[in-house]
Amino acid sequence: xxxxxxxxxxxxxxxxxxxxxxxxxxxxxxxxxxxxxxxxxxxxxxxxxxxxxxxxxxxxxxxxxxxxxxxxxxxxxxxxxxxxxxxxxxxxxxxxxxxxxxxxxxxxxxxxxxxxxxxxxxxxxxxxxxxxxxxxxxxxxxxxxxxxxxxxxxxxxxxxxxxxxxxxxxxxxxxxxxxxxxxxxxxxxxxxxxxxxxxxxxxxxxxxxxxxxxxxxxxxxxxxxxxxxxxxxxxxxxxxxxxxxxxxxxxxxxxxxxxxxxxxxxxxxxxxxxxxxxxxxxxxxxxxxxxxxxxxxxxxxxxxxxxxxxxxxxxxxxxxxxxxxxxxxxxxx
Ligand code: MEV
Numbered sequence: 001x002x003x004x005x006x007x008x009x010x011x012x013x014x015x016x017x018x019x020x021x022x023x024x025x026x027x028x029x030x031x032x033x034x035x036x037x038x039x040x041x042x043x044x045x046x047x048x049x050x051x052x053x054x055x056x057x058x059x060x061x062x063x064x065x066x067x068x069x070x071x072x073x074x075x076x077x078x079x080x081x082x083x084x085x086x087x088x089x090x091x092x093x094x095x096x097x098x099x100x101x102x103x104x105x106x107x108x109x110x111x112x113x114x115x116x117x118x119x120x121x122x123x124x125x126x127x128x129x130x131x132x133x134x135x136x137x138x139x140x141x142x143x144x145x146x147x148x149x150x151x152x153x154x155x156x157x158x159x160x161x162x163x164x165x166x167x168x169x170x171x172x173x174x175x176x177x178x179x180x181x182x183x184x185x186x187x188x189x190x191x192x193x194x195x196x197x198x199x200x201x202x203x204x205x206x207x208x209x210x211x212x213x214x215x216x217x218x219x220x221x222x223x224x225x226x227x228x229x230x231x232x233x234x235x236x237x238x239x240x241x242x243x244x245x246x247x248x249x250x251x252x253x254x255x256x257x258x259x260x261x262x263x264x265x266x267x268x269x270x271x272x273x274x275x276x277x278x279x280x281x282x283x284x285x286x287x288x289x290x291x292x293x294x295x296x297x298x299x300x301x302x303x304x305x306x307x308x309x310x311x312x313x314x315x316x317x318x319x320x321x322x323x324x325x326x327x328x329x330x331x332x333x
Contacts, residue, residue, distance in 0.1 A: 026065070026066050026140050026141070026142070027063060027064070027065045027066075027140060028063070028064050028135070028136045028137065028138065028139025028140030028141070029061065029062065029063050029064075029135075029136050029139060030061070030062045030064075030131070030132040030133065030134065030135025030136035030137075030138075030139060031059060031060060031061045031062070031132050031135070032059070032060055032127075032128040032129075032131035032132045032135075032173045032174055033054050033055060033056050033057075033058055033059050033060075033117075033124075033128060033173055034054075034055035034057075034058030034059070034117045034123040034124045034125070034128060034173065035052050035053065035054055035055055035123060035124035035127070035128075035169060035172035035173050035175075036052065036053050036055055036122075036123060036124075036197065036199055036291045036292070036298070036300045036327065037050060037051070037052045037053075037122075037168065037172075037291050037292055037300075038050075038051040038052060038053055038178070038240060038244075038252075038256070038291075038300065039051050039233065039236050039237045039240045039255060039256065039259050040168075040181075040233055040234070040236075040237040040259075041122075041168075041263070041291065041292055041293065041294070042211070042212070042215050042230070042233070042263065042266065042268065042293075042294075043229075043230045043231075043233035043234050043237070044166040044168050044181060044182070045164065045166050045212060045215070046227075046230050047182070047183050048182070048230055048231070048233060048234030048237065049180060049181065049182040049234055049237040049238060049241075050166075050168050050180075050181050050182070050237055051178060051179065051180055051181070051189065051237055051240055051241065051244070052168055052169070052171070052172035052175070052178065052179055052181065053172070053178045053197070053327060053329065054172060054173070054175050054176065054177065054178070055123060055124070055199065055325065055327045056327070057325050057326075057327065058116055058117040058118075058123060058124075058128075058325065059115075059116050059117070059128075060113065060114065060115040060116065060117055060125070060128045060129050060132045061113075061114045061115075061132060062111065062112065062113050062114075062129070062132035062133045062135070062136035063111070063112045063136055064096070064109045064110070064111050064112075064133070064136040064137045064139070064140040065109060065110045065140065066107050066108075066109055066140050066141070067107070067108050067109060067110050068107065068108070069108060069110075070082065070083070070108055071083075071093070071096065071097070071108045071109060071110075071111070072108075072109075072110045072111065073085055073089065073092065073093065073096075073111050073113070074110070074111065074112045074113070075089070075092070075112070075113040075114075075115070076113075076114070076115065077089060077119075082096065082097070088119070090160050090161075091126050091129070091130055091157040091158065091160045091161040092111075092113060092129050092130070092133060092157070094130075094156060094157045094160040095129070095130035095133040095134055095137075095153065095154065095156070095157035096109060096111050096133050096137055098134075098153050098156040098157065099133070099134045099137040099138055099153055100137060102145075102149070102153060103137070103138065103141050103143060105141065109137055109140060111133065111136070111137070113129060113132070113133065115128070115129055117129075118201060118323065119205075120205035120206055120207060120296070120297070121201050121205070121206060121292070121296075121297045121298050122206045122208070122290075122291055122292020122293050122294070122296075122297030122298050123199065123291070123292065123297070123298055124169050124172060124173045124292075126157070126158060126161040126162070126169070126208075127154060127157075127158055127161075127165075127169035127170045127172070127173045128173040129157075130153075130154045130157035130158060130161075130170070131150070131154050131170065131173050131174050133157075134150055134153045134154055134157075135150070138150075150174075151167070151170055151171065151174075154170040154173075154174075155167060155170055158170055161208070161209070162207075162208040162209035162212060162293075163209050163212065163213070164212065166181070167181070167184055168181045171186045175188070176188075177189065177191070177329070177332070178191065178244065178329060180241060189241060189244055189245070190244070190245045190332045191244050191245065191247070191329050191330070191331050191332045192244065192245050192246050192247030192248075192331055193247025193249065193331050194306055194328060194329065194330055194331060195244070195249060195252065195302065195328070195329040196302070196303040196305065196306035196308070196309045196326065196327075196328045196329075197300055197301060197302055197303070197309075197326065197327045197328070197329070198280075198285075198300075198301040198303060198309050198312045198313050198316060198324055198325070198326050198327075199291070199298050199299070199300055199301070199324065199325045199326075199327060200276050200280075200298060200299050200301065200313075200316040200317075200321035200323070200324045201297075201298050201321055201322040201323040201324070202270065202272035202273050202275075202276055202296060202297060202298065202299065202320075202321065202322065203272065203320070203321070203322030204270055204272045204273070204295075204296035204297070205296050205297070206270075206292060206293045206294055206295050206296035206297030206298075207293065207295065207296070208292065208293030209293075210293075210295065211268055211293040211294050211295045212293065214266075214267055214268075214295070215266055215267075215268070218266060218267060226266065229262050229265060229266055232258075232262055233259060233262055233263075236255045236258060236259050236262075239251070239255050240252055240255050240256075243255060244329075247331065249286050249302065249304060249305075250286055250304075252286070252287060252302060253285065253286025253287025253302045253304075254286075254287060255287065256286075256287030256288060256289045256300070256302055257281070257287045257288065257289065259289050260277060260288065260289030260290055263289070263290055263294055264290075267295075268290060268293070268294030268295055269290065269294065269295075270290075270294070270295055270296050272296070272320065273290045273294070273296070273297070273299055275319055275320060276288070276299045276316055276319055276320070276321055277289065277290070277299055278319075279315050279316055279318070279319030280299065280301040280312060280315065280316060282315070283311065283312050283315035283316075284304065284308065284311075284312070285301045285302060285303065285304075285312055286302040286303065286304045287301070287302040288300070288301045288302070299316075301316065306328055309326045309328075310326075313326060
């Protein structure tokens with residue numbers, strides 16, 4: 001399997017001087033995209049394999065300007081001092097502070113974040129914001145971290161977001177194509193045909209931290225059953241890797257359906273998710289499952305053919321989806 005190489009890793013734009021008369025202030029930018037987990041969410045926390053897809057149509061951009069003042073955050077959700085930022089933005093502030101610490105500077109930054117990724121929907125908002133912020137802050141100091149260092153800093157923010165992140169999200173939001181992830185190791189995956197996906201937002205916030213803690217509690221109460229489900233999800237991930245490389249759309253769809261039912265059995269479902277999954281299957285999807293932490297958030301739907309994706313998107317909107325996005329994997333050479 002080819003080693004993972006992320007040529008699109010968080011826009012490492014070289015720092016550019018901005019129009020400041022002192023010429024002292026430097027500006028850096030960074031960006032990252034959303035992600036959807038194809039198979040293996042939750043099981044990946046227990047060392048099983050997972051596959052995630054980048055969602056390039058969902059993007060976040062960050063800009064950092066060095067300042068001698070206190071740290072300032074300007075975003076759609078909040079504008080004000082780092083110190084007074086609301087708890088839900090703690091991962092963003094953590095990413096900025098961890099990066100400044102890694103740079104060994106006492107300077108502060110004015111940080112602007114523009115995100116088109118809906119938060120708390122299992123499509124990678126927290127990891128993507130952190131990845132963009134790390135890149136922007138580093139660039140403001142003329143630094144491009146190596147891949148491992150960048151990943152570790154995103155993970156610091158992810159731990160502030162939801163406790164014990166596997167690292168899958170942090171990798172997927174910077175990956176150019178689908179990735180295989182297991183126990184911290186990542187590899188790019190070959191794709192044998194076009195796979196067209198529709199992602200539909202249930203409109204219900206999913207809280208990854210709570211969902212992960214819920215699975216842990218269930219595992220403590222019933223280890224045999226939960227370990228069996230986790231192992232089954234790992235087997236499905238292995239199968240999905242082959243289905244992707246073989247271009248087997250029906251096979252992958254069936255694996256997604258099975259994964260959804262297994263995740264639902266772990267208490268990760270939600271009536272709104274179930275409605276969308278049923279609507280997708282009723283409209284002829286090859287497969288449909290919740291994606292990400294669950295208990296809300298989004299469903300990932302596989303179309304039999306790229307030409308079917310708009311029709312499935314319409315069916316999902318008709319079934320109450322708050323938003324839909326399409327994402328197509330093209331065959332690799
Ligand atoms: C969340 O997007 C994915 C989970 O598997 C958690 C993780 O991998 O850290 C639920």
